[in-house]
Amino acid sequence: MRNNLVGNHIRRLRFDHDEMTQQQLADKVGVTRQTIVALEKGNYSPSLELAFRIARAFSLPIESIFYYEENAKK
Template identity: 80%
Template sequence: MGKNLVGNHIRKLRFNHDEMTQQQLADKVGVTRQTIVALEKGNYSPSLELAFRIAHAFNMPLEEVFFYGDNTKE
């Protein structure tokens, strides 16, 4: 199975938010830790609703947490 085209900065953002653990983020957005692990590995593209919930958890706009395709800007 190829990597998903939707990437994210979740791992970096967690560390920038007082080293939030995967479990803490999972509890905040209402998913299991396994799903956060899959998202960070790029193994899963979240639903739009979950993507918004994660962005809200970091108090950031959606496009600063998720990106589509190659993230060459970074």
């Protein structure tokens, strides 16, 4: 069950970036692996600052990683 309306493509992007592990991404953006797990599961909407750091880690604009979905909550 999705808890929030902000979705993301982090899991796919990690694999597109030489199968980057959750821990590697966590180290790059300065959070724990638990937070990356929660983001990928859709259990947590990151702060704007963290979203920008993740976007920078993938060298992509923020809207290529995160999207807003109106019908996510059931």
